[in-house]
Amino acid sequence: MKTLLVALNSKYIHSNLAIRYLKAYAGELCDIRIEEFTINQRVDSIAAEIFRIKADIVGFSTYIWNIEEVLDISRIIKIVSPETRILLGGPEVSYDPVEILQSNRFIDIVIYGEAEETFRELITGKNVDEIDGLAYRKGDEVFINPQRPLIENLDDIPFPYSENDGLENKIVYYEASRGCPFNCSFCLSSTIPGLRRFSIDRVKRELDFLIGSGARQIKFVDRTFNADKSFAHQIMEHIAQNSKQMTSFHAEISAHLVDHEQLEFFKGLRKGLFQFEIGVQSTNQDTINAIGRITDFNKLKEVSKTIASFGNIHQHLDLIAGLPFEDYHRFSKSFDDLFEINPEKIQLGFLKLLKGSRLRDEAELYGYEFLEKAPYEVLKTKWLSYEDIIRLKDIEELVERYYNERLFKYSITHISIKYFESAFRFFELFSDYWRRSKLYDQAHSRESLYNILFEFCKSMDIEDMALITDLIKLDFYVNNDLNKLPKAFGKTNSLEGSTLHDLLRKTELVKTYIPEELETSIKDLIKRIKVDYFSTDIFQLIKAAPPYSYSETKTAVMIYSPPMRKEDKKIFDVTKFVREVLV
Known part of the structure; x- marks a missing residue:
């Protein structure tokens, strides 16, 4: 039986971990082929490539950012090749597999939950009604089997990458653990109990392989990389001792779990070796309590500022607009709290009510209005109007252009602190200027962004234009x-x-x-x-x-x-x- 596993990645340089795990776990039991595309490619072109392979089973890895394209491609495949069985798996179909099958008659099978063992049993010909973790169609009826238990020993799963994968200069996804010890109500990780780890010796061997592959970045998908201090430290220590100049590592950490000993270790790391993503989400304690998050912002702030002072580790701090008990004004306070830390990036996200998340179940309680179509982004809440949200989206675009790109390192920080009530107020008024001047509707060269900032400062009758001129000019020379x-x-x-x-x-x-x-x-x-x-x-x-x-x-x-x-x-x-x- 010829099986094709398909990934639609967000970018060409990304690699899909899920389909590689399935192929590795199945071993040599049947002919399995992997194909990776991107969501930027034409749907009909991808469908044509899949059709030419003539597989008996075509399986897709689904997420909120590719589910619509996957369904469109699947529909085409079923029309032109009715005998091909279409299989979906992944987080986007794991929480409503029956509904997916009922709403999309061209889908034959859905794997829900952890997929490796379920997939192997399926391709070896076991009867579908005997396979746990499977929902399937028989004629006009849809059936769902019992949930499959999690794999106890992760080392039973073979390493998913090989020398033939062509990982040089790519972003490679890798996991050292599965699960999360926290229970944030907006996150799907909270729906899977416990934290499981691969053995440390295995992780070290595999990282050595990935470092040797010439990957541009190795991105840990572990939900809280440093949940186990000793485990995380051993991994980072091994990376520090064996890394090459070309490769960086990205990990999501909880800064409030970092202690003095770890800070001393971070201080000595090579510049650019690590990027840390730190999910702050909000600095409002009422919000933190409502979403079941465990954090200590004062400790987080202290740790993040200390790391920033080292100048060797990029920090990306995340906020989510639309969480309970946070209105527009209180969100601005969360933004200013993060801006004071001065991380390399402040990532402003907008709440998505993911299938299976507790917050989606509580949508009515918090007055959430959202689209039922992926990515399920919230349009309004009890505390945020739609007008508030679209204004925050305008601000988010300027934060991305003028702060996160680090092209205005000297000018933006000084201008926003010196001449405005707060950093958020600066971006708010700057956004109003962009909207009045119809700048959001135009394409902009990098050079034009410097001109716009300069003209905005002039329009605000800011003092010390000589200083502002020098700061913007310095930023330009350093980056252009x-x-x-x-x-x-x-x-x-x-x-x-x-x-x-x-x-x-x-x-x-x-x-x-x-x-x-x-x-x-x-x-x-x-x-x-x-x-x-x-x-x-x-x-x-x-x-x-x-x-x-x-x-x-x-x-x-x-x-x-x-x-x-x-x-x-x-x-x-x-x-x-x-x-x-x-x-």
């Missing part, structure tokens, strides 16, 4: 092409041509600041250097914490772009060297 300053800044005061040539030839500047370039010709070096005047002492700003104080001291600044990593630009105060040339 050195030779293309946005038009909002007018004529540049940068050193050009023979003056810049003389600066490098007649002074000790190169030897002092970039001795590694001593053998580089000035003609080539000039292409990677910008020297410009700032009206303030920009280095006083860089060393200080925002909001910045400054002195109006004209400063010559050199921005240097290394040959191999242009994003790692360096800045130097070259005022004294410029004076030597201009005298």
Whole structure:
């Protein structure tokens, strides 16, 4: 029996873990093929590729972000190949398998719950009515079998990746454990009791393989990676000792569980080795209590700020709009609480009432109005109107553009703290400016974003425009092409041509600041250097914490772009060297 397992990933560089587990657990029992597509590909094109394979069973891994495409593809396959059995599994069909079958007559079988053992029994020809964890169609009737117990020993599941998977430069999903010790009412992990782990020796061996594969990022899908302190520490210690420069690791942690010993360990890690995603969701204790979340925000804040001070670990802090007891004003407080930590990203999500979650069952209690179609996002609550939510969506877009991309590291933090009541208030008024100016309806180059921020500050009659100009200009030089300053800044005061040539030839500047370039010709070096005047002492700003104080001291600044990593630009105060040339 020829079986095809299909994944529709969100991006090409992603890999699907679920279908690989199924194939690995089935072993050599039958002919199993894996195909991965993305949700950005045309449905008819994917269906055509599947049809050409001529499989007896086509199985799909389903999630809220691909279920509609999966159903469309399945419908096509059943029309053009009625004898093909269509199988669905995954979280999007595990909580209403009977309804899925009744509503979609082109679906033959649904695996609900943990799928490895159920799938193996199915493809080996066992009668469907004898297989736990299965719902199926017989003629016009739909049947559901008893739920299958969880696999007790996760090491019974073979490693899902192989050398033929082509993982180089991809984001690879990996799990060291299943389950979660917490019971957050919006999350599906709370519906599966207990926390199970793969053995630590196995995890180390498998991570060594993935590191050797050249993967760009290994993303742990464990719901709370550091739920077991000792287990998590052993994994991270092994990664620190065996990782390669090209690979980073992403893990979702609970910051309030991190202790002093772990912070000391984090402090010594290579820059960029780890990214931590920290689900804060809300800083309102009434909200935290209502969703059954266990956290200590004061401890979380202390830990996250300490990690931020190390400068070596990216932190992504999450908020969810639409949770119980949090109105627009209180959500703004949660945002400001996170902004004070200054993480690399503040991710603003919007509540989705997932099938099987307790919060979906409590929808009426909290006045939730939501679409019954995936992704089931909430439209209004007792505390948030639809107008509130769409305004928060506008703000979320600007947070993504102006904060999370880290292209305005110096300017946004200073402007929002110094000249506005709060960071949230800044983004709120900036969003109003975008809406009035119809900027949301236009495409924007990166350069235009700097112009827009500059014009917004002017429109608000903000003092110290010289300082704001310098901060935005610094952000631009550090993150963009050195030779293309946005038009909002007018004529540049940068050193050009023979003056810049003389600066490098007649002074000790190169030897002092970039001795590694001593053998580089000035003609080539000039292409990677910008020297410009700032009206303030920009280095006083860089060393200080925002909001910045400054002195109006004209400063010559050199921005240097290394040959191999242009994003790692360096800045130097070259005022004294410029004076030597201009005298």
